[in-house]
Amino acid sequence: MFDLKTINLVIDQLSEERGIPRDKMIEAIEGAVATAYKREYGKRDQIVRAHFDISTGGVDFYQVKMVVAPEEVRMDGDESPVEEGDDRPHYNEERFLFLEDAKRIKRDVAVGDELIFPLEKKTDFGRIAAQTAKQVIMQKIREAERASVVEEYGGKEGDIVHGIVQRIERGNLYVDLGRATGIMPYHEQIPGERYRAGERVRAYLFSVEEGVRGVFLRLSRAHPKFLEKLFELEVPEIASGAVVIKAIAREAGGRSKVAVHATDSRIDPVGALVGQRGVRVSTVMSELGGERIDIIEWSEEIKQFIEDALSPAQILSIELDEETHRAVAEVSEDQQSLAIGRGGQNVRLAAKLTGWSIDIRPVGGAVAAETDENVAKAEEETETNEEKSDTVEEAGDAEVKS
Numbered sequence: 001m002f003d004l005k006t007i008n009l010v011i012d013q014l015s016e017e018r019g020i021p022r023d024k025m026i027e028a029i030e031g032a033v034a035t036a037y038k039r040e041y042g043k044r045d046q047i048v049r050a051h052f053d054i055s056t057g058g059v060d061f062y063q064v065k066m067v068v069a070p071e072e073v074r075m076d077g078d079e080s081p082v083e084e085g086d087d088r089p090h091y092n093e094e095r096f097l098f099l100e101d102a103k104r105i106k107r108d109v110a111v112g113d114e115l116i117f118p119l120e121k122k123t124d125f126g127r128i129a130a131q132t133a134k135q136v137i138m139q140k141i142r143e144a145e146r147a148s149v150v151e152e153y154g155g156k157e158g159d160i161v162h163g164i165v166q167r168i169e170r171g172n173l174y175v176d177l178g179r180a181t182g183i184m185p186y187h188e189q190i191p192g193e194r195y196r197a198g199e200r201v202r203a204y205l206f207s208v209e210e211g212v213r214g215v216f217l218r219l220s221r222a223h224p225k226f227l228e229k230l231f232e233l234e235v236p237e238i239a240s241g242a243v244v245i246k247a248i249a250r251e252a253g254g255r256s257k258v259a260v261h262a263t264d265s266r267i268d269p270v271g272a273l274v275g276q277r278g279v280r281v282s283t284v285m286s287e288l289g290g291e292r293i294d295i296i297e298w299s300e301e302i303k304q305f306i307e308d309a310l311s312p313a314q315i316l317s318i319e320l321d322e323e324t325h326r327a328v329a330e331v332s333e334d335q336q337s338l339a340i341g342r343g344g345q346n347v348r349l350a351a352k353l354t355g356w357s358i359d360i361r362p363v364g365g366a367v368a369a370e371t372d373e374n375v376a377k378a379e380e381e382t383e384t385n386e387e388k389s390d391t392v393e394e395a396g397d398a399e400v401k402s
Contacts, residue, residue: 020144026052028140030059035136037061041122045094048119061119065097069111149180149215150208157208160229161219165199173219175201180217188220191253193289202287204229221288222252230287231258234280237272244269246298249352253291255341257309257349259298270295294349302327306358309350313339316363326357333362 011025034050042048047064073091089096102109109115153161163175163182171186173195184203195201204226207218220226228245237243242264250256260269273295274281281293296308306327307315313335319328331339339360340347351358 020141020148024144024147025141026054028137028144031140032134032136033059034061037119037122041120043094045092047095049116059121061121062116063094063119065095065115065117067099067102067109067111067113067115068096069099072111146210146215150210153177153180153205153215153217154208156205158225159205160202160226160233161205161217162200162202163219165195165197165201167197168195173201175203175219177217180215182217182219184219184221188218188222190221190289190291193221193253222250224248224250224256227256227258227284227288227293230284231273231280234275234283235272237262237267237269242267243272247353247355249349251345251349253289255292255294255345255349257294257296257353259296259305259309259353261298270297296353302354302356306350306354306356309353310339310346310358313346315339320356324357325355326359327354328359328361330361330363336360336362 011022015022015025030050030052033052034048037050038046038048042063049062049064051060051062053059068091072088073096074088075091097115099109099111102113102115105115161177161182163177166174166176166181168174173184173189175182175184182203182205189195201221203219203221204223205217206220206223206225207216209216209218225248227248227250231245232238235243238245242262244261244263245258246261247259248256258273260273262269262272272280275283281295285291285293294311296311299305299308302320303318306318306329310329313331315329315331315335317330319330321327329339338346341349347358347360
């Protein structure tokens with residue numbers, strides 16, 4: 001009935017290229033020819049199934065009937081009102097068989113079992129039936145391919161994936177991941193990064209969604225978890241569980257703060273992430289386009305945690321208001337700009353990292369309000385302090401090299 005060589009060739013090709021299992025392909029063929037048979041030769045309410053023998057190319061057809069008890073169905077002519085919650089189907093002799101009648105055919109049959117009855121073999125299907133079979137096969141292939149993609153990438157959800165930039169449409173980045181295409185929306189991209197078609201890119205797979213139009217793989221390079229996963233790749237202590245990332249506050253493309261904790265007291269968690277001569281953190285920063293990363297040690301003592309989160313500023317004291325979950329950090333005047341940061345970024349990230357609202361207060365002064373004037377002044381002083389810091393670092397590097 002079928003050209004076995006062609007069928008096997010198609011099955012092998014789809015199995016290799018799209019990852020569709022052979023049994024799913026055979027199931028699709030059986031469903032298609034069963035649909036064609038019912039359309040051409042079957043009755044309206046029949047349940048028709050087919051068995052395709054891949055070794056001979058022959059197909060056998062069967063009618064399926066469900067064994068039911070009389071009380072499980074509504075009989076034709078039953079005019080009694082349907083009670084709420086009564087979802088019993090109407091009895092149809094093409095679909096159902098009463099238990100008493102079924103036992104005449106098979107003694108050990110029970111309610112809920114299926115009985116199959118052979119149907120006459122047919123090999124000649126009309127044009128409409130053949131077209132229907134083709135549509136069913138294509139639909140089954142799409143469903144099997146979708147299930148295969150979900151199975152493969154569902155296991156990668158929450159991991160970093162590699163792909164090649166396919167195209168950019170309306171700010172959305174489409175990435176070829178091999179057997180599927182990932183979508184990176186504009187707000188999940190790192191500000192300032194530019195992408196070209198054919199360029200390799202790494203991203204965090206944060207969502208695998210199955211919809212009517214297919215499977216959508218949502219990617220991100222701005223997600224805090226992307227930063228965490230990059231450190232997992234670079235720091236063996238994180239992979240082994242000796243160092244744990246407790247919290248991350250990130251403004252993609254600008255600056256991030258990472259709080260770490262060592263489960264082994266012999267390990268310096270901050271040093272583990274920084275690496276010898278800063279090689280580990282530098283590798284992560286280069287992947288993120290030079291994004292600045294502050295690494296601090298996590299502490300159960302909230303005052304200590306907030307103080308470290310506000311680094312590089314030196315904090316004199318911290319007052320906590322447990323009811324409002326607000327902290328006031330007191331600093332010297334020359335440290336106020338560092339504590340606030342450019343555009344308020346440092347204190348904003350510290351608040352995200354610790355989960356506390358943080359206000360900065362200079363010694364003997366009022367809590368610093370984030371007015372345009374104060375922010376502008378803080379930005380100017382921050383830039384000056386950062387330039388001084390860079391100069392010191394460069395001098396230190398030169399001294400080491402000499």
